[in-house]
Amino acid sequence: MKAVLEVNNLKKELGSFSLEQLTFSLKEGCITGFIGVNGSGKTTTIKTILGLYPKDDGSIKFFGKEIEKNEYEIKNRIGVVLDEGYFYEEMTLKEMKSIIAPAYTNWDESVFLNYINRFNLKLDQKIATLSKGMRMKFAITLALSHHADLLIMDEPTSGLDPLIRNELMEILLDFMEEEGKSVFFSTHITSDLEKVADMLILIDNGEIVFNESKDELLERHALIKGDNSLINEHSTKLFLRLRQTPFGFQGITNKVDQVCEQMKDIIIERPTIEDVMLAYVKEG
Structure with a gap:
């Protein structure tokens, strides 16, 4: 089974917190849950592998290629959903989409509109008026509209009610039906992973504790x-x-x-x- 992400000896200091020689990989075709309590290093890890934080040391490869040398190609194959949601509050959904879509060579307007309709979102609505659940649905719509091979999600269900969280889990399972797709999903709400995760990685205080099959771990x-x-x-x-x-x-x-x-x-x-x-x- 191919690795879609390989992290080796990753080091990142951020104030008093640090990731120390983090090493792990993600298997293609799997939903990998990245678990840990709040403050364990999940968000720091994800932002560092995405280049939002510069790494201090170590290597990061997506699809076998170093991100520093292949950033444009790699980011075309990745969909990202962050807890904060980097949107311009005064823009409408349509205006926000018009900024993001040109960044992807494989942007598919029909897929985008399909998710907009599925989530009952309105393109003329301003970002500022969206609830947390609607913001997350819009973020997922953007992340899935360019045929990404790897979906990276940081605490996507945090603060959402159980009904919406369950809906998002169904979206992930739908996404995985297409061959070669993978998901890296960080959360401290581990119940969300009980039905959907194939693999689990536990991080604690900036260190990887285990990385193994969910079923084997629980067994x-x-x-x-x-x-x-x-x-x-x-x-x-x-x-x-x-x-x-x-x-x-x-x-x-x-x-x-x-x-x-x-x-x-x-x-x-x-x-x-x-x-x-x-x-x-x-x-x-």
Whole structure:
């Protein structure tokens, strides 16, 4: 499976925060969820790989080519949706489109109008009057109207109601139906990725913690529940994260077989992405 993005030893300092020798890749044909708590480095990483922040060191390749030497070609193959949304507030949607469309050699007006109608957007409406959900729909419309091969989205569902978030997930699945398409989707709302993600990358404090198949990741972890009497100095070491209440304990483990051998009368459940993420995130 080809890599659509390869990041090697990427370094970026931004105030007191830094990305330290970040290395990861994205597989073609996959929706890759880029997860982490707020402030973990997701937005800094995305803005650096897109060239919005200059990198301090390392290499970035899209479709096997270095972005510095092939910026125009690469950006024609990428659709970008950022949380902020870089729009001129006093312009109408039509005026904003007229500025953005000429930047892409493959701009397809029929695709643009199809999404405008699908999202019930009005071309004569001013950007300033759009709700957060409508802004995000317009940003996605622009990102998908030039037949991009890779869609990069930074926190696209943040602050949106569940109905709109679900609609956006359906859009991603529709986009992926065409062969060779890929999505890189950063979010701290991991429930959005439960149904759509193929791969998961966790970043914490500017460092990559894991990069693997969602199904394999969830398969090798388990959420364990049981009586507090089962918790002792030895059994505690079997858990990545453990929480106790007066009613019992629950914990995340990647040592499922050992837990089953050593602890009886327990409940074993499949964890959520959030369960696993929080098990690996350093507190404080």
